[in-house]
Amino acid sequence: MKKLKIGIIGGSGYTGGEVLRILAFHPKVKITYLTSERLKGQKVSQIHPNLRGLIDLDFSSINDIKDKVDVLFICLPNGVSMNYIDKFISLADKIIDCGADFRLEDDKVWLNWYKIPHQRPEYLKKFVYGLPELNRERIKESNYVAIPGCEATVSLLTLYPLVALDLIKPYPIIIDAKMSSSQSGKNFSLATHHPERTHCVRSYLPSGHRHTAEIEMFLSKINKKIRVDISATAIDMVRGILVTIHCFLKKEIKEKDIWLAYRKYYKNEYFIRLVKQKTGIYRYPEPKILWGTNYCDIGFDIDKRSQRLILIGAIDNLVRGTAGQAVQCLNIMYNWPENLGLEFSGLHPI
């Protein structure tokens, strides 16, 4: 069988590296090129040391690309791909953009959160929001997919069934996110310097998290009154996100009803696992056992004193939060089994 040709734009960063790692073992694709303007000509395995001996490829410049590929994965910083979108479209039949540029539907909302005018608002409607379990049909039919942000991914997967079944109040919905260092990418600074960043419990975004925009965009299709309040705290972890979502039940219900809500939406989903054990250590979701995997683990607790519902969601931000979800979308777009290339189970202990 002829393999699908893949190009990766922006291959030197963490997202590009993860897309590369996953696709290198994907049985149905072949990586045609991987670009980095800065590292043009260098060996890929010097930058992604886990791929030593596995990938014999040099970084290319985008200017050297002649031939079209089937699918282009774009792994660029926010605000960059919208400036080159025509070029990218000329290079491939399908585009999977891992950045934020085409996630929102409304350029005024973009401006409000990203503080720069959107350069190509006409494309916002052409891209589909790439959240597989909740938007599968549209992804299947689309050529252009925008992968959700990592924090939005885990928050939406965790919240959606409860909002859809109208079990929780539309506000307050407080997302207290515990974040790892890889989510801000490869750009180093004093803030990411090991002696400063280690052991930190850093309230880097008590308010104003940009993923608020896409979460509210997606949930408001069900309930226009929904408002989510995010606070993000960076902890001493390289990979992973845990969100603790504090919200309130509309009326007193039983644990069983929450289970049923999740089962209704995720019963047959390979990548969603409900985690709520009465005993053991790993009674609720934990990001560390998800490192390298595409799972989203979801758990919950009801605080009976206040009818507070505590939802707990965990993912690996670089896999389920970006590169793995991008490959899951690819699999959907081509009607392949959704977990192709994404079977890694995660490690324990770790």
Added chain:
Amino acid sequence: MKKLKIGIIGGSGYTGGEVLRILAFHPKVKITYLTSERLKGQKVSQIHPNLRGLIDLDFSSINDIKDKVDVLFICLPNGVSMNYIDKFISLADKIIDCGADFRLEDDKVWLNWYKIPHQRPEYLKKFVYGLPELNRERIKESNYVAIPGCEATVSLLTLYPLVALDLIKPYPIIIDAKMSSSQSGKNFSLATHHPERTHCVRSYLPSGHRHTAEIEMFLSKINKKIRVDISATAIDMVRGILVTIHCFLKKEIKEKDIWLAYRKYYKNEYFIRLVKQKTGIYRYPEPKILWGTNYCDIGFDIDKRSQRLILIGAIDNLVRGTAGQAVQCLNIMYNWPENLGLEFSGLHPI
């Protein structure tokens, strides 16, 4: 000047070790004994290796104690000291209890949260809640002080001025606490085994945290409608707590008003620092730079979209959260400078 004689009951644990470390350098006291039934006769420095060469003392059994001391520090697991309180009172003029047994005023509330009947409810009124900045006058006049729980300490210090000035709604007040491993003490289990506990972001108490009781007890003196909802997550850290408190402003106010509220209560407090910088890495409180110190650092942010007020409090759970606060109370009880023996500034980088 004659030094005060101090006894420490339960000297083998983390709290006892910290009380010992601090008092060993306190200019006005002398440690007369340190008990551990299990380690009786062993060198203290074998158990507290940081004190090698500094303290030449063996663990005693409580049965060997003959003479009264001036002050007894009790560092026992919750639910133990109430069974021996008469004995302890016979051993010293003043008692500082670092456990939970005498923190609450009402034995029905105790039963509700600790699930065992209180053995000596008549003592609940005799102990004063040892939260220095907010209860100083009562501590000064009392012989029996119960040191607040670590999570309650940082939450109360952070919330109090806003509740007292009626700036926030009485609920929801959501305390999302990030906890370290030392807070559960020296008892090891599979859950604290290094390969399991490392890298964890563990929702070990999404609801039901016992410190809820003392926080609500203390705040309800101002406003009976107050309700706090705690979720505690264990992260990969040995010392320190960070609380992110999500609450809502009663009416739109300015950042300046929050500053004023804190200044009104803490302007002259040595151990409370307001931390809210526009630039730099340490813009908000962080526990790591407080390791070994008695500070409580407090910061905040206003989420203007929702009038959510995000309060951020940080302490070292073993110092400000227990042993240091106990020594601060000792200093108050004897009218000594409040920071005597507690001057350590903390380290950076760390």
Added chain:
Amino acid sequence: MKKLKIGIIGGSGYTGGEVLRILAFHPKVKITYLTSERLKGQKVSQIHPNLRGLIDLDFSSINDIKDKVDVLFICLPNGVSMNYIDKFISLADKIIDCGADFRLEDDKVWLNWYKIPHQRPEYLKKFVYGLPELNRERIKESNYVAIPGCEATVSLLTLYPLVALDLIKPYPIIIDAKMSSSQSGKNFSLATHHPERTHCVRSYLPSGHRHTAEIEMFLSKINKKIRVDISATAIDMVRGILVTIHCFLKKEIKEKDIWLAYRKYYKNEYFIRLVKQKTGIYRYPEPKILWGTNYCDIGFDIDKRSQRLILIGAIDNLVRGTAGQAVQCLNIMYNWPENLGLEFSGLHPI
């Protein structure tokens, strides 16, 4: 094609869990049972949380096993399997023992290092030392394989070519091993309690490391004068070993000659990578990018002042150091591609 039937004895520990994880995705085998006397009847995924939703299996008791399997993996503490070896042999055609009991050839050497008499010395000659790259032919022909210790694995793979080509002096050969917490298994104690074990740089075995015996046994087949001196230091890491081996060149040679020595032995080996870059961050082997993989990365440096040769070897102790190597041996025993089920590339960043 009919799948091979596999039994795992001692499935609740870290080694058993890793054997299970790897074999669960191995295309040619099927796990028939997994034993744990203590956890009999419990769900495997409660103990190995990374396998939730992937494996639907309960722990069995060895007493309930009726039918023979093709291959038995034994994952028991040292000194246990020799007491049950007849039973195990009755249960399977082939045995792969991950413990130390059958690694040494001489029961007097066993007694000397393990301090208990060997119960079944007659089996020592029947087991083959399962170090694939250096003992492949014997593994292929054998039904009984003893997997080398983790520290011995990385040390032998790193040292062998230089000893075999007589490039280094037979002593001193100093192995300074940096060890992770998972290598001592699942048994918790105060020493492994998170507040004690975290941040440690603990000289837990400055001398007397038992793997000395197997390393010298294997190398002495080439040069009887070889002596290795091991010091093991536990660092704050869950998985992985790095050995820094200090030895001395017999005569002045060039870097190129060291390269040639390694290439002679490992040129076609999938799991051995020579890592020595002039630039970049990952210039020498590092265990973290090997987590979950079966690679052994090897590097070196020549200290020209003293003709000291510094060899650097890294593995994941639970994969290449135990479970992965066991599966690699399985693949050899059945003439399957050696990397079957072991293709995971490792993650970066991590």
Added chain:
Amino acid sequence: MKKLKIGIIGGSGYTGGEVLRILAFHPKVKITYLTSERLKGQKVSQIHPNLRGLIDLDFSSINDIKDKVDVLFICLPNGVSMNYIDKFISLADKIIDCGADFRLEDDKVWLNWYKIPHQRPEYLKKFVYGLPELNRERIKESNYVAIPGCEATVSLLTLYPLVALDLIKPYPIIIDAKMSSSQSGKNFSLATHHPERTHCVRSYLPSGHRHTAEIEMFLSKINKKIRVDISATAIDMVRGILVTIHCFLKKEIKEKDIWLAYRKYYKNEYFIRLVKQKTGIYRYPEPKILWGTNYCDIGFDIDKRSQRLILIGAIDNLVRGTAGQAVQCLNIMYNWPENLGLEFSGLHPI
């Protein structure tokens, strides 16, 4: 009593910050200024967040300094202070240089290891090597002190008594150093980026460590044949060094003889502790319990198979390895108690 006036040159880095932290609580000195050309005019506590509320000082430019101080602490990168030494000498009576520029006695040795010509070799003889326990008399008489490197400090303190008493062979003496991230200072890069530097066990200097020069300089005064071979491995730790020194006994001796050797030199030394316990967790030195302290803990083991002597030394690189040792030298120069300002005991657990 009038306090000594202190200036600190290069106050924005980790060494300058630690000198400042220690001296801020030193009863006999007053900090007159702290320079940083880049941060001139900024608040010191914004850069050293642990000193918030404790120090009200702005960074100065060296160009604004008018008045002489009693002592100048120089905390500049290697190779800088030699270019400004005349200026510095004009600013103070005494100079304590925390950098490498004046540690070596011979400018040819400097050139050999630091690869740039020494600009002012005539000053090399004027500076005294500031290793208190082994060079106290010369420090006392000198106005110019060069503080040893961190790795040299712990290695020399650990090795000296055995070399002086001629108990070990002059080579091989292999120093396997486990290093933390703060030792390379505040300059950030991709190599120190949290996702890259975390979990690393990085052989960053298998050979060629510059501190070799000062260690051999100091030991060769006793035995000209001494040669030390250093390999340095960076581990996931912010503060601290552990050296594992592998050397060989000249003749078979008993443990007791090693104890006697250390006692002969260090019996009355406040800051040197011999750590070798038969039981407990902290049987040998460990850097973590030394964080913030000026101790050097030393332990050892004899490998009887090979007459290998394993020496284990631990310090906090920023305190005993730099700033604390500098203050210890200050105390010696003024005949103050040597531990003035350096009494902090370290924390446990941590």
